[in-house]
Every structure is written in C-alpha cells, then in structure tokens.
Amino acid sequence: MSDGTGLLELDDVHAYYGNIRALKGVSLSVARGEIVTLIGSNGAGKTTTLRTVLGTVRALRGTVSFAGRRIDRVPTHRIARLGIAQSPEGRRIFAPMTVLENLELGAFSRADREAIPRDLEHVLTLFPRLRDRLQQKGGTLSGGEQQMLAMGRALMARPDMLLLDEPSMGLSPILVETIFEIIRSINQLGTTILLVEQNARMALRVANRGYVIQTGRIVLQDAASALLHSDVVRKAYLGEK
Amino acid sequence: MTDAGRVRPLPAALLVSALVAYPFIDRALHAQTVHAVTDAMIYVLLALGLNIVVGYAGLLDLGYAAFFAIGAYTMGLLNSPVLGSPLYGHVWSFWVVIWIAALVSAGLGVVIGFPTLRVRGDYLAIITLAFGEIIPVAIRNLGDITIDIGGWRPVERLNLTGGENGVNPVGRPYLPGVNFDTDFIPWYFLILVIGAVSLWAMNRMRASRLGRAWMAIREDETAADCTGVNPIKTKLLAFGLGASFAGFAGSFYAAKLQAITPGAFEFNVSIMLLCMVVLGGMGSLKGVILGGMLITLFDRILLAQMTFLIRWIGRSLGIATLAAVDLTLWRWFFFGLGLVIIMLLRPEGLAGRRVRPPAADVDEREEALALVTAPPRPRAEAIPGWLRASTAAPSDRPTTRPVLHVRGLTRRFGGLVAVSEVDLVIPPRGIVGLIGPNGAGKTTFFNLVTGLLRPDQGEILLDGASLVGLRPHAIVGRGIARTFQSIRLFQNMTVLDNVLVGEHCRLRASVAGVVFRPPAVVAEEARARARAQEMLAFVGLDDKDGELAKNLSYGDQRRLEIARALATEPTLLLLDEPTAGMNPRETDALTELIGLLREELGLAVLLIEHHMEVVMTISDRITVLDYGTRIAEGTPAEIRRNAKVIEAYLGKGYEQELVSG
Numbered sequence: 036m037s038d039g040t041g042l043l044e045l046d047d048v049h050a051y052y053g054n055i056r057a058l059k060g061v062s063l064s065v066a067r068g069e070i071v072t073l074i075g076s077n078g079a080g081k082t083t084t085l086r087t088v089l090g091t092v093r094a095l096r097g098t099v100s101f102a103g104r105r106i107d108r109v110p111t112h113r114i115a116r117l118g119i120a121q122s123p124e125g126r127r128i129f130a131p132m133t134v135l136e137n138l139e140l141g142a143f144s145r146a147d148r149e150a151i152p153r154d155l156e157h158v159l160t161l162f163p164r165l166r167d168r169l170q171q172k173g174g175t176l177s178g179g180e181q182q183m184l185a186m187g188r189a190l191m192a193r194p195d196m197l198l199l200d201e202p203s204m205g206l207s208p209i210l211v212e213t214i215f216e217i218i219r220s221i222n223q224l225g226t227t228i229l230l231v232e233q234n235a236r237m238a239l240r241v242a243n244r245g246y247v248i249q250t251g252r253i254v255l256q257d258a259a260s261a262l263l264h265s266d267v268v269r270k271a272y273l274g275e276k
Numbered sequence: 277m278t279d280a281g282r283v284r285p286l287p288a289a290l291l292v293s294a295l296v297a298y299p300f301i302d303r304a305l306h307a308q309t310v311h312a313v314t315d316a317m318i319y320v321l322l323a324l325g326l327n328i329v330v331g332y333a334g335l336l337d338l339g340y341a342a343f344f345a346i347g348a349y350t351m352g353l354l355n356s357p358v359l360g361s362p363l364y365g366h367v368w369s370f371w372v373v374i375w376i377a378a379l380v381s382a383g384l385g386v387v388i389g390f391p392t393l394r395v396r397g398d399y400l401a402i403i404t405l406a407f408g409e410i411i412p413v414a415i416r417n418l419g420d421i422t423i424d425i426g427g428w429r430p431v432e433r434l435n436l437t438g439g440e441n442g443v444n445p446v447g448r449p450y451l452p453g454v455n456f457d458t459d460f461i462p463w464y465f466l467i468l469v470i471g472a473v474s475l476w477a478m479n480r481m482r483a484s485r486l487g488r489a490w491m492a493i494r495e496d497e498t499a500a501d502c503t504g505v506n507p508i509k510t511k512l513l514a515f516g517l518g519a520s521f522a523g524f525a526g527s528f529y530a531a532k533l534q535a536i537t538p539g540a541f542e543f544n545v546s547i548m549l550l551c552m553v554v555l556g557g558m559g560s561l562k563g564v565i566l567g568g569m570l571i572t573l574f575d576r577i578l579l580a581q582m583t584f585l586i587r588w589i590g591r592s593l594g595i596a597t598l599a600a601v602d603l604t605l606w607r608w609f610f611f612g613l614g615l616v617i618i619m620l621l622r623p624e625g626l627a628g629r630r631v632r633p634p635a636a637d638v639d640e641r642e643e644a645l646a647l648v649t650a651p652p653r654p655r656a657e658a659i660p661g662w663l664r665a666s667t668a669a670p671s672d673r674p675t676t677r678p679v680l681h682v683r684g685l686t687r688r689f690g691g692l693v694a695v696s697e698v699d700l701v702i703p704p705r706g707i708v709g710l711i712g713p714n715g716a717g718k719t720t721f722f723n724l725v726t727g728l729l730r731p732d733q734g735e736i737l738l739d740g741a742s743l744v745g746l747r748p749h750a751i752v753g754r755g756i757a758r759t760f761q762s763i764r765l766f767q768n769m770t771v772l773d774n775v776l777v778g779e780h781c782r783l784r785a786s787v788a789g790v791v792f793r794p795p796a797v798v799a800e801e802a803r804a805r806a807r808a809q810e811m812l813a814f815v816g817l818d819d820k821d822g823e824l825a826k827n828l829s830y831g832d833q834r835r836l837e838i839a840r841a842l843a844t845e846p847t848l849l850l851l852d853e854p855t856a857g858m859n860p861r862e863t864d865a866l867t868e869l870i871g872l873l874r875e876e877l878g879l880a881v882l883l884i885e886h887h888m889e890v891v892m893t894i895s896d897r898i899t900v901l902d903y904g905t906r907i908a909e910g911t912p913a914e915i916r917r918n919a920k921v922i923e924a925y926l927g928k929g930y931e932q933e934l935v936s937g
Contacts, residue, residue, distance in 0.1 A: 076831070076859055077830040078830065164713075177718075178714070178761045178762065178853070206886060208926050209713070211886075212927050233857055233859045272859055
C-alpha cells in the first residue's frame with residue numbers, strides 16, 4: 036500500500052526497542068481522512084511503530100514520511116508541530132499541573148489562539164468527567180481519568196494526524212463505547228487517525244482499513260470489514276474459538 | 277552480573293600476583309608510587325561504601341565524607357596522646373579501634389538515616405549535604421568546650437577534637453616484625469587486605485536477599501513495600517553498612533597520616549567520592565574500583581608528573597609561564613571536564629550495564645518469543661509444589677470466616693470522599709469482582725487494604741485480625757499480595773530477581789548471614805532460587821529469567837507481576853486491572869490462571885477489571901462502586917441486570933454486545 040501518496044507513510048522501517056528488534060521492515064500508509072488500525076499481539080511492535088512516527092524510537096533503516104516530507108530524522112518536538120499528536124502515551128500527563136493546565140498545554144503550539152476556548156469546551160463535552168475535575172491536579176486522577184485527560188490533551192492540539200495507542204485501555208465499558216464514538220467524530224471533523232488497539236473488534240468496526248502486525252512485520256492488510264470477517268483475525272485477535 | 281563472584285581462576289591468580297608484586301617492583305624501580313597508591317585505595321574503599329548507599333539503594337548521599345571523618349576522629353580520640361586516650365601506646369589499640377570506628381560510623385549512619393527515611397531525591401541530597409557540612413564544623417568547634425551553667429562549670433576548656441589544629445600524632449598499628457613507621461609497604465598490604473575483605477563482603481551482600489531489597493527500593497520504593505520489603509529497615513541498613521566502610525577507611529587514614537585535620541573531610545571529598553561512583557558505574561563493584569583508582573591516581577600521580585614535565589619544558593625553552601605552572605591547581609577543572617566527557621560517551625559509567633541496543637541481527641530468540649501469538653496456557657501441574665504447600669489452608673482456620681472483611685471503610689482527600697462507608701466480604705476461596713466507573717475509588721480501596729493509605733474510618737480484617745495501621749510490607753507478611761494498574765516491576769532487575777524480591781518476606785537471612793553464609797543461609801538462598809525458577813516456569817517466563825524486567829513485552833510484564841505477587845505466598849491476591857492492554861487470547865489465559873489459583877491453591881482473589889467477560893465469568897460476587905460508595909453487590913447475573921449499574925457503568929450497549937458476541 037505504500038504508494039507514496041498517503042499522509043503518513045512508513046517504508047521498510049526497522050527499529051529496536053530496548054534489546055529487542057521490534058520492527059523488521061514495517062511498511063504502511065495512512066491516507067488523509069482515513070482511520071487506519073494496527074492490530075497485533077503484545078510485543079508484536081504496535082507501540083514501537085507509533086514511536087518511530089513521533090521519533091521517540093528512531094528507525095534504524097527505512098523511512099517515515101508525513102505530508103510528503105521525511106520525518107525519521109526530525110526531532111520529536113518538531114514532529115509534534117508538523118501536526119501529529121499522540122495519545123495516551125502511557126497516560127503521561129503532567130501530574131503536578133491541574134486538569135485545565137494539562138488541556139491548555141495541549142494547545143501550546145497552536146497559532147489559532149481564538150479557537151482554543153471552543154475546543155476546550157468541545158473536549159469537556161466529550162469527557163464530562165474532566166469538567167468535574169478541572170482544578171484538580173492531574174496526578175490525583177484515577178487511571179481511567181488520566182486516560183481521558185491524555186486523550187483530551189491530544190485533541191487540544193487539533194492535530195492533522197492523531198496516533199492513538201490503546202485509547203480504550205482501563206476504561207469502563209460505557210466509556211469504551213463513548214471513546215470509539217469520539218474517535219469517529221473527531222475523524223469526521225477532519226483528523227486522520229492511526230489507531231492501535233487490543234480491542235480489535237471495536238477498532239475494526241470504527242476503522243476504514245487495518246493492518247495486522249506480527250513479530251515486527253505486517254502480515255496482513257485489508258479493508259477493516261474484510262479483516263473483521265477473516266478467519267485468521269477472528270481466531271487470533273477477536274478471541275473466537 | 278559479571279562481578280557476582282564467579283571469578284575465573286587464572287586472571288584472578290594473575291591479579292593477586294600483580295597486586296602482591298607491585299610494591300616490590302615499585303621499590304626496585306625507585307618509582308615511589310606506593311604511598312600514592314595506598315592513599316588511592318583508601319578512597320576506593322570509601323567509594324565502595326558510598327556505592328552501597330547510592331548505587332545499590334539509590335539514595336543520593338552528598339555528605340558521605342562525614343562518616344570518613346567520624347572514622348578518622350574515632351581513631352584520633354581513642355588512639356592519640358594529645359587527647360589523653362588511655363588506649364594510646366598499647367600494642368593492640370589500632371586493631372581494636374578500627375572496629376570501634378566502623379561501629380561508631382555505622383551507628384551514626386543509622387542515626388543520620390533516620391530523619392531522612394521519608395525523603396528521597398532532592399530532599400535527601402539536601403539533608404545529607406547539611407550533615408556533611410555539620411560534621412567538619414562540629415569538629416572544628418569541639419576543640420575547646422566550656423559548659424557554663426550560672427557560674428558552675430562542669431566542663432571547662434575540654435579539647436575533644438583538637439579543633440582546627442586537629443589530632444597529631446595518632447598511634448600506629450603494631451605487628452611484631454613489621455615496620456609501620458618508615459616503610460609504606462606494610463600500609464599498602466594492610467589496606468589491600470581491608471579492601472579485599474570489604475569487597476568480599478559487599479559482593480556477598482549484593483547477591484543476597486539484602487542486596488535485592490536495596491535494589492528493589494532503588495527501583496520502586498512503593499512497589500518494594502507492597503512486595504514485602506521493609507523500606508525503613510532496608511534503607512537504614514544501607515546507610516549503616518555504607519558508613520561502616522567509611523569507618524574502616526577513616527581510621528586507617530588517621531593512623532597512616534599520623535595527623536588529621538577537619539579540612540580533610542570537607543564537602544569536596546564527598547563530591548569526589550560521588551564522582552568515583554558515577555564515573556565507574558553505579559552499582560558495579562569493578563566500576564567503582566576503576567573510577568576510584570583513575571580519579572585519585574590522576575590527581576596524585578599524573579597531575580604531579582605532568583606539572584613536572586611541563587615545567588621542565590618551560591625551563592628548557594625559557595618560557596616563564598610554563599616553568600611556573602602548577603597543574604594540581606587545575607585539579608577540579610580536569611575532574612569536571614573528565615566527568616562531562618565520560619557522561620556524554622558512557623552515561624552508564626565505565627563499567628555500568630550497557631543500556632543501548634546490541635548490534636543488529638542477533639535476535640533469533642526474540643523471533644521465537646514473539647511468534648507465540650497465543651500465550652502459554654496455565655497448567656495445574658506446573659503450579660510449584662512449594663506454593664501449594666505454603667498456601668494450603670491451615671487446618672485451624674474456620675472455613676466459614678471470611679478471608680477479608682471490610683466494614684464501613686472511608687477515606688477522604690480534602691473535600692472529596694474517595695471511598696465512603698464501603699463494606700466488602702471475601703469468603704475463603706472466593707473471587708470477588710470490584711467494578712465501577714473510572715474514578716469511582718476502586719484503586720483507592722486497594723490502597724487502603726494494602727496499607728498504602730490509612731483509612732479515616734472503618735475496619736479491615738484479614739482472617740479476623742485488623743490490618744488498619746500496618747505498613748504495606750507488614751500486610752504482605754500477613755498474606756495479602758497485589759499487582760498494580762500501571763505495571764510496577766523493578767525495571768532494572770532481572771526477571772528472576774523480581775520474583776526473588778517477592779520471596780523476600782519469607783526468607784530469614786540476616787546481614788551476618790548473607791556475608792558469612794552459614795549452611796542454613798546457603799540452603800535458603802538455593803531453595804529461593806529454585807522456587808523462583810519454578811514460579812517462572814508456571815507463568816511461562818522460565819526462558820527469560822536473566823532478562824531485565826523492562827525489556828519484557830507488556831503481556832510478559834503483567835505475568836511477571838503476578839508471579840512476583842504469588843512468590844510472597846499470599847492467602848489473598850489483589851489484582852488491579854490485570855487484563856488491561858491484553859488481547860482476547862492473553863485475557864483468556866489470564867482468566868484461566870486466576871481460576872486455577874483458586875481451584876488449586878485455594879487463593880481468594882479481589883479483582884478490579886473492566887473486561888466484563890472476565891469479571892462476569894470468574895467472579896462469585898461483584899461489588900460496584902460509584903463516587904466512592906457501593907451502589908450494588910451481588911452475583912454476576914444480578915449485577916448484569918441492575919439498572920443502576922447499567923446506567924453508571926455497563927452502558928446500554930452492553931447487553932447487545934453480549935448477544936451479538
């Protein structure tokens with residue numbers, strides 16, 4: 036699929052994570068306006084793939100391009116300014132700062148200051164729980180609330196491209212439904228999404244296309260609806276016997 | 277792990293011969309370096325002691341030179357004529373006082389450690405820094421003490437330390453036929469023996485129950501506490517034992533130099549020692565020796581020789597500035613420069629464990645590991661026999677009494693009531709699910725039961741005995757083990773060591789035990805290792821025992837955390853979202869594992885979980901929290917139909933999801 040026309044292009048990316056060679060030639064492409072999901076077991080290389088995009092793990096070989104520009108040697112903070120945001124980044128919120136400050140920081144590098152209050156309102160409508168806790172310190176939130184905060188902060192950046200790393204992890208069932216609705220709605224507002232999820236069923240339902248990654252290699256790619264009905268995926272990732 | 281005591285015989289023999297031959301070769305060559313090398317070895321011994329505190333236990337100590345001073349002044353006080361010591365002049369006094377000095381330093385280490393127990397990082401550094409400043413100042417001022425109470429002077433002009441002038445002379449060691457007065461070689465051998473014995477003891481401590489506890493505290497104090505390691509005792513032992521080596525070094529220093537002044541124990545000495553530890557590689561004995569030798573020999577020999585050389589060049593060429601140069605004045609500049617360069621090139625230190633990835637294409641092992649898309653299914657036969665034996669319900673336990681009984685548990689944070697009047701009962705062999713919206717207080721409830729937080733009100737009874745007020749490690753000892761929502765392993769310790777820390781609270785080896793290794797301790801350690809291996813085999817991690825925990829995949833980390841919890845031999849296991857981030861197959865395997873623990877070991881389990889298929893399948897009963905209060909309690913079938921629960925937590929889509937599969 037790497038035909039060089041996508042918003043995000045990974046071509047033959049090799050990368051190490053710790054001592055483990057996590058990626059062994061990953062190629063994938065996300066077109067503008069799409070939701071693409073990357074599914075696979077733990078340790079297959081999903082998170083590492085996201086990290087090579089933001090540059091927190093560097094590709095040893097291969098290229099990563101965004102909007103036609105190579106970014107595999109660009110410093111992480113500059114990648115973020117190109118319009119890529121990631122969430123929840125292992126719930127890395129700013130613990131000593133309030134919920135409000137965390138959200139405001141998400142919009143740190145934006146030029147359109149006047150649109151920020153509206154987006155803040157939008158985020159608080161998506162996550163009413165955060166509205167209750169606006170003045171509380173981020174570190175005192177529960178795990179699930181931190182997850183919401185991380186997601187809200189990423190949305191405040193109004194990214195062209197959002198990398199989502201297991202957004203449903205640790206959320207209550209009712210919120211898991213909500214989070215996938217949110218993913219769909221922000222996509223409709225124009226954000227392109229690369230989604231990594233353990234909940235493969237929900238992910239494939241919301242996505243346009245999907246890639247299956249195994250031991251650092253893409254082993255399958257197809258339209259999401261086709262993957263949802265593929266025998267391999269059903270057995271390995273949907274938990275059907 | 278290279279310096280864990282597995283020394284190859286040939287290089288070791290070569291090293292010993294070289295160390296023995298060195299002073300005689302030095303004398304034959306008239307190099308006159310023995311004096312400097314002996315001094316260097318004192319600093320190496322100090323750095324090794326500091327390494328226990330900083331490298332093993334991870335406690336940043338900026339005032340370590342104070343213990344050096346205390347060791348030296350103990351020798352001065354007890355073995356100098358100027359201070360009127362009754363021990364002075366006795367042929368055995370050095371050999372006695374050196375032990376007293378170590379004991380006094382260790383005691384002060386514990387005293388200083390005490391107020392710093394609750395602080396870490398910056399605060400600890402500041403407190404130790406202050407201590408390091410106080411000691412030389414106190415020594416300066418204890419040279420002339422007068423206590424005046426309304427004209428009555430019980431103490432008048434008492435000279436305890438010699439003040440600014442210091443103590444001179446200090447008694448030398450006495451051994452028949454050995455010349456300690458004019459010859460440096462006996463001093464060299466004396467410090468060599470002290471150093472070798474210290475190194476031997478440290479090496480044994482490191483690879484023991486105690487060493488693992490230190491490293492666990494360094495990696496994650498909260499997790500260590502919740503795994504049964506007493507953080508207070510462990511840290512005090514680090515301070516005390518670390519200081520005792522400074523006591524040896526200090527008393528040797530005083531006797532060798534014959535004179536001590538407060539100036540020799542200033543802040544810069546602490547910093548230099550810290551540099552040695554960091555430069556060599558924190559936690560590595562080899563590295564610290566290397567770092568210590570490099571820094572002191574650079575200072576004492578290289579700088580002096582270079583100064584000599586440059587002056588000679590200056591004189592030959594007639595350049596006055598060069599002829600008058602004194603590089604030793606630039607010592608701190610060179611230290612700083614060297615340290616910066618090393619830290620840029622090798623941040624882990626000269627002999628630290630490499631943290632960067634290895635060369636490419638050596639990953640057949642990872643390949644094999646990751647191909648297993650289906651995690652190993654837990655097998656009842658694989659349950660370690662010892663675990664079966666230890667958790668077999670004691671016959672005296674009434675089978676009807678709940679394992680855990682919580683009544684009216686309440687905890688407030690400021691105005692927020694995080695947990696309010698919650699009741700919960702776990703019967704023997706019971707699996708109870710604890711569910712609720714995010715932020716409902718589930719993890720706070722866990723923290724109350726495990727002692728990380730103290731309840732404002734309410735009772736927590738384990739087998740009928742109250743747990744309120746007990747510290748987390750004591751609660752682990754009573755039989756409650758837990759895992760964490762965001763995995764908290766000891767990242768830079770091996771997989772095997774993580775499980776061994778779990779066994780910590782069931783092991784008995786004392787400090788003397790780990791150093792002298794009587795048969796009982798050797799047997800206990802061997803048994804602990806065998807048990808840990810069995811445990812790893814049970815959770816399917818036996819082939820990764822030597823890997824660092826941080827290098828495991830997410831699912832493996834979750835399993836390791838459970839293995840570590842099981843190693844504490846619990847009667848009740850608290851699991852905080854154990855299947856978060858796991859795919860359906862891994863989730864199935866974990867669900868089976870939890871069922872197996874109950875069936876085979878009779879463990880009771882309290883489970884926070886958002887995967888409804890897990891909770892609904894394995895729980896006997898479920899408690900639902902919302903805004904800190906219990907909104908429902910019942911069997912899975914009841915909870916599933918409860919309108920309040922559906923509204924607050926499950927969502928309307930849940931029933932459809934169940935039907936559509």
